[in-house]
Amino acid sequence: MTIPLPDLSGSVDMSHGGGGRAMARLIRDIFLRHLANPLLDQGHDAARVDVGSGRIAVTTDAHVISPLFFPGGDIGSLAVHGTLNDLAMAGARPVALTAAFIIEEGFPLADLDRIAASMGRASRDAGVPVATGDTKVVERGKGDGVFITTSGIGVVPEAVDISPRRLRPGQAILLSGPIGDHGIAILSRRQGLEFGTEIRSDSAALHRMVADMVAAVPGIAVLRDPTRGGLSATLNELAGAADVGMLLDERAIPVRPEVAAACELLGLDPLNVANEGKLVCVCEPEDAETLLAVMRDHAEGRDAARIGHVTVGQPGLVRMTTAIGGQRVVDWLSGEQLPRIC
Amino acid sequence: MCLAIPALVTALHDGAMASVSVGGIAKQVSTALLEEVAVGDYVLLHVGYALHRVSEEEARRTLAMMAEAGLLQAEVADMAQMTGIAGVTP
Amino acid sequence: MKYIDEFRDRDLARTLAAAIAAAADPARDYNFMEFCGGHTHAIFRYGVQDLVPANVRFVHGPGCPVCILPARRLDDAIELAERHGVILCSYGDMLRVPGTGRRSLLKAKADGADIRMVYSTLDALDIARANPGREVVFLGIGFETTTPPSAVAIVQAEAEGLGNFSVFCNHVLTPPAIRHILEAPEIDPGQAARLDGFLGPSHVSTVIGSRPYEFLAARYAKPVVIAGFEPLDVMQSVLMLIHQVNQGRVAVENQYTRVVTRDGNAKAQQLMDCVFELRPSFEWRGLGSVPESALAIRADYAAFDAEKRFALSEKQSREIKSCECPAILRGVKKPKDCRLFGKACTPETPMGACMVSSEGACAAYWTYRRLETLAEMAAE
Numbered sequence: 001m002t003i004p005l006p007d008l009s010g011s012v013d014m015s016h017g018g019g020g021r022a023m024a025r026l027i028r029d030i031f032l033r034h035l036a037n038p039l040l041d042q043g044h045d046a047a048r049v050d051v052g053s054g055r056i057a058v059t060t061d062a063h064v065i066s067p068l069f070f071p072g073g074d075i076g077s078l079a080v081h082g083t084l085n086d087l088a089m090a091g092a093r094p095v096a097l098t099a100a101f102i103i104e105e106g107f108p109l110a111d112l113d114r115i116a117a118s119m120g121r122a123s124r125d126a127g128v129p130v131a132t133g134d135t136k137v138v139e140r141g142k143g144d145g146v147f148i149t150t151s152g153i154g155v156v157p158e159a160v161d162i163s164p165r166r167l168r169p170g171q172a173i174l175l176s177g178p179i180g181d182h183g184i185a186i187l188s189r190r191q192g193l194e195f196g197t198e199i200r201s202d203s204a205a206l207h208r209m210v211a212d213m214v215a216a217v218p219g220i221a222v223l224r225d226p227t228r229g230g231l232s233a234t235l236n237e238l239a240g241a242a243d244v245g246m247l248l249d250e251r252a253i254p255v256r257p258e259v260a261a262a263c264e265l266l267g268l269d270p271l272n273v274a275n276e277g278k279l280v281c282v283c284e285p286e287d288a289e290t291l292l293a294v295m296r297d298h299a300e301g302r303d304a305a306r307i308g309h310v311t312v313g314q315p316g317l318v319r320m321t322t323a324i325g326g327q328r329v330v331d332w333l334s335g336e337q338l339p340r341i342c
Numbered sequence: 343m344c345l346a347i348p349a350l351v352t353a354l355h356d357g358a359m360a361s362v363s364v365g366g367i368a369k370q371v372s373t374a375l376l377e378e379v380a381v382g383d384y385v386l387l388h389v390g391y392a393l394h395r396v397s398e399e400e401a402r403r404t405l406a407m408m409a410e411a412g413l414l415q416a417e418v419a420d421m422a423q424m425t426g427i428a429g430v431t432p
Numbered sequence: 433m434k435y436i437d438e439f440r441d442r443d444l445a446r447t448l449a450a451a452i453a454a455a456a457d458p459a460r461d462y463n464f465m466e467f468c469g470g471h472t473h474a475i476f477r478y479g480v481q482d483l484v485p486a487n488v489r490f491v492h493g494p495g496c497p498v499c500i501l502p503a504r505r506l507d508d509a510i511e512l513a514e515r516h517g518v519i520l521c522s523y524g525d526m527l528r529v530p531g532t533g534r535r536s537l538l539k540a541k542a543d544g545a546d547i548r549m550v551y552s553t554l555d556a557l558d559i560a561r562a563n564p565g566r567e568v569v570f571l572g573i574g575f576e577t578t579t580p581p582s583a584v585a586i587v588q589a590e591a592e593g594l595g596n597f598s599v600f601c602n603h604v605l606t607p608p609a610i611r612h613i614l615e616a617p618e619i620d621p622g623q624a625a626r627l628d629g630f631l632g633p634s635h636v637s638t639v640i641g642s643r644p645y646e647f648l649a650a651r652y653a654k655p656v657v658i659a660g661f662e663p664l665d666v667m668q669s670v671l672m673l674i675h676q677v678n679q680g681r682v683a684v685e686n687q688y689t690r691v692v693t694r695d696g697n698a699k700a701q702q703l704m705d706c707v708f709e710l711r712p713s714f715e716w717r718g719l720g721s722v723p724e725s726a727l728a729i730r731a732d733y734a735a736f737d738a739e740k741r742f743a744l745s746e747k748q749s750r751e752i753k754s755c756e757c758p759a760i761l762r763g764v765k766k767p768k769d770c771r772l773f774g775k776a777c778t779p780e781t782p783m784g785a786c787m788v789s790s791e792g793a794c795a796a797y798w799t800y801r802r803l804e805t806l807a808e809m810a811a812e
Contacts, residue, residue: 196368251442261365261433265387266551267345267524269477317803324445324663326479331799338524339551341345341389341578342469342498342791344470344577344635346661348435365433372554374584375700384435386638386691389523390552391581394638394697396435400690404660408444408668411451 003033008110012103017137027135030113031101034120037129039096047131049096051155057092059083060151068111068145071185072200075148076119078276081205082227083152084126088210089223089279091162092154096131097123099150103135104143115146126205128152154207159218166221167242169312172288174281176209176295177202177303179231180259183273187266187339195265199258204277209298213281216294222282225275229333232271234280235318236332248308248320248330266339271330273337282310346388348396351381362387435690439662440478448667449483455674462488463626464673465763467610468633469496469791470661476800478663484670491626492796494609494761495633497574497602498525498789500716504747505602506531509571512600513537513545516742518567520547521556526571529788532750553585560589560597569738572599577635579603579727580700583707586729586736600738601729604714606636607644608725613762614652627763629673631666632658634688641696642686649682660688707733715749717785718761757784760793767797768805768812774798 006029015022032040039047063079073081080097087094099119103112123130181202188197206225214220226234231253239246255263255270263270277300283291288306295301308320318330349362349369358374364387372391373379385392456462466472472492475481481490494500506529513520520537527538527549541547546566550556553570560568572582582599589597610630632645637658645656655676659669669687676683686692707730714726729737751757755777756770767773767786777783779798786792790799797805 197366257433258366261367264345264347264433264436265364265367265369314803322478322663323440323442324478324480324483325442325449326482326663328477328479328800329802331802338527338549340525340790341523341551341574342496342525342789344468344575344633346577346635346638348433350434370554372552372581372584374588375580375697375703377699386635388577388635389581390554391584393577393580393635393700394691397690401435401438404665404668404687404690405438405444408448408664411448411668411671 003028006030008113010109012105012107012109012112012137014105014137014139016103017135023135030109030116031133031135034116035099035123035130035133039129039131040133047096049131049153051095051153054158055156057087057090057154057156058151059086059090060149061086063148063150064144065186066144067186067189068115070189070201073203074115074118075146076115077122078203079148079150080119080122080126081203081276083150084128084205084207085225085279087152087154088207089162089225090154090156091160091210091214091220091223092156093211094126094128094152094154094207096129097150097152098132099130099148100134101136102143102147103137104145105137105140107145112146122205126207128207157214157218160214160220162220162223164222164238164241167238167244167282167310168221169244169310170285171221171282171310172285172306173246173248173308173310174283174288174291174295175231175253175305175307176206176279176281176301178254178256178259179226179275179278180255180263180270180273182276183230184259184262186274188262195262197258197262199256199262202275202277204300206277206279206300209295209301210279212294212298213291216290217283217287219287220281220283220291223279225279227276228274230270230272230274231280232318232330233332235330238282239318240316243315245311245314245316246308246318247311248318250320250323252305252307254303254305267341268337268339272333285309344388346386346393348384349387349392351379351383351385353381354379360392362392436662439660439664441664444664445483445667448664448671452484452488452667452671452674455671455678456485456488457678458487460487462628462674462677463491464489464629464631464670465491465493465613465627466631466659467493467495467606468631468636469499469789470634471631471659471666472793472796473791474661474663474666476796480663480666483667488670488674491763492760492793493613493763494716494719495575495606496789496791497578497604498529499757499761499785499792500604500718501526501529501573501602501785502715502717502749503531503751504749506537507747508744509600510535510537510540510545511744512569512738512742513547514540516567518546518569519559519563520545520569520571521550521559522547522571523573524549525789526573529785530782532747553581557585557588557594557597560594564596566596568597570597570599572601572603575604575606575633575636576639576704579704579708580639583703586707586733587703589736590733595735598736598738598741599729601708601727603708603727604716605725605727606633606640607647608722609716609719610648612719612722612725614648614654627654628677629655629657631669631673632656634659634661634665637688637692637696639697639700642684642692642694643696645684649684653682655682656684658684658686658688658692660690717749718758752783755784757786760786767794768808770794773809774802774806
């Protein structure tokens with residue numbers, strides 16, 4: 001079904017959320033045009049998906065990011081990647097996605113089209129369809145442009161049992177690549193902090209890399225993606241949930257020089273900066289080299305590194321050997337990290 | 343206090359402004375606090391203002407002194423042993 | 433990053449650590465106060481304490497402009513935004529600091545006040561130009577490093593005739609604060625005696641030079657080493673202090689020669705002098721009233737002085753009982769000596785400034801040395 005190019009010069013108004021012809025036209029002209037696939041084309045309130053047998057993984061995420069468009073992505077691609085990654089972190093093979101839009105009255109149609117196009121591209125590149133969706137419009141002032149909620153379903157392979165309770169002292173902690181790209185890319189566009197940089201968000205779908213990892217080592221203990229709060233939040237969460245300690249090596253943690261520089265400029269710690277295309281993997285030490293090799297075979301894992309190990313002592317605490325050979329605790333930030341001058 | 347970071351001056355502009363690069367990050371900053379500045383200088387950057395030129399010679403000298411710290415201590419220790427100065431442990 | 437990475441080199445750190453271990457006399461203690469909150473942060477962030485022997489101790493000083501801003505000045509800033517409807521521009525550091533009643537700029541912003549975080553006074557000037565119909569007030573905080581940018585902004589505003597821009601000036605001075613700590617003997621006779629020397633601030637010294645610290649050596653017989661910001665700078669400075677103490681010398685030495693000179697930045701000093709004048713006294717959170725330790729905007733620039741443009745209500749600072757920030761800021765007590773540490777007072781629920789600011793002693797201890805501190809408290 002080819003849908004002709006619509007007139008995108010206007011903006012969203014309350015009639016687009018009314019359930020009538022205007023809304024049907026919006027859905028067709030923008031969402032169906034970009035996201036079309038056999039599941040979506042079923043056109044029912046719920047899509048029937050074939051998942052075969054096996055354990056089902058399900059996840060959901062609300063995306064409220066600002067700015068909506070940033071170097072390396074936008075709220076649309078971010079939403080798709082984020083949900084695919086959540087499924088992947090459970091070791092699941094993603095099967096289908098859903099997407100619900102809450103759009104603010106006055107939001108430019110051209111921007112909405114851009115976001116839908118980006119989602120369509122991300123979805124097709126990942127080989128995972130958007131099976132169903134929803135659209136609502138709220139009054140001006142009651143939304144931040146657009147909010148997107150995505151859900152995903154996937155299937156977890158038989159031998160896979162990913163859980164923090166499987167963490168044990170001695171296991172290796174691996175990181176798929178350099179940290180801080182996404183958070184810094186966002187900050188570089190924020191009002192009052194503009195700085196010129198080539199840094200792009202690392203927003204990416206990791207499910208194919210994870211599929212290869214899980215095939216090579218079904219016994220992986222934990223996979224997790226360090227999004228908001230950064231690596232420090234993720235590792236502290238895991239250490240707390242599993243009541244184990246961790247010891248990292250600061251010099252082994254990859255950070256792009258520009259990201260490091262931006263952090264210095266703003267007084268930020270890269271460990272606390274968000275990522276959208278990275279994962280942490282905890283595995284038996286003898287499996288580390290295998291998994292690093294698998295990751296490095298993928299573009300998203302080219303700079304994968306072993307950054308530490310799970311320790312016997314001090315449960316719940318993440319420690320790090322610093323660049324100069326001292327030691328410090330890697331703490332969980334209490335709130336959003338703010339740039340500082342002191 | 344006072345996070346300040348060395349930055350490379352890449353261009354000078356009217357109104358006492360300059361373009362600098364910090365490890366590849368580009369920023370527009372004020373040079374109103376400097377007597378003189380040239381493209382290629384490193385300056386110390388704090389809250390959007392260049393505070394001072396960074397001296398390459400002094401930086402090198404400082405690093406060299408650090409490297410020698412171990413040697414210097416050995417010399418001082420030798421001297422202490424020979425002359426019996428209290429409070430200096432070999 | 434040039435001039436940064438070299439000063440974080442692990443091999444050089446090892447060399448310096450060995451030199452410090454060899455130089456430190458095991459028969460005595462060395463207590464050095466790092467005045468500057470940035471140094472406190474660097475010491476913890478890199479674990480410098482692990483690389484020096486146990487008898488070399490860091491005493492954390494009050495050089496944290498966020499920590500020492502009295503609650504009622506913060507309340508004033510909030511009042512400017514809430515009651516006078518100004519656009520209040522602030523550095524990020526101040527946003528979460530609790531004023532009276534635990535209210536912060538961030539909380540006021542959530543309640544609708546127009547409070548904006550800026551990286552530089554340059555951004556505040558831009559906001560003033562872009563909003564000619566609104567009053568724009570810049571919350572000026574910080575020591576002598578951060579003061580010249582405020583001076584430039586005021587001079588620039590005057591040159592442009594930017595009539596809607598003003599500064600709420602809370603800039604403070606370093607040498608008077610150090611003098612105040614050393615003269616605290618009336619409060620705590622043993623205090624001054626316990627300090628063997630000072631690690632001088634890195635970037636304040638870039639502006640004011642090394643000369644203003646010479647009175648410390650002369651009048652109080654305390655060695656000073658002006659220390660750079662990177663961990664190797666701190667370590668080399670500690671070594672230099674240990675040498676002075678061992679040799680019975682008292683001098684102002686400059687380790688941070690790549691940006692600090694004896695005279696400092698004359699142009700910046702002239703600008704500060706042109707725009708600001710000394711306040712007879714100023715209340716420092718934790719230190720009480722310190723004479724001639726803070727700056728006010730001169731009458732010539734009264735049009736850009738928020739305190740003159742806006743009538744601010746009289747306020748009384750109220751601190752939380754049991755909060756030991758005052759003693760901790762003076763270096764007399766440590767976080768473990770505060771009953772509230774780790775219990776009522778955490779980074780999520782800060783009781784005082786030492787915990788809110790990421791370079792406050794309590795925040796640093798919490799983030800980097802929480803377990804040890806809580807264990808020590810339990811043992812005592």
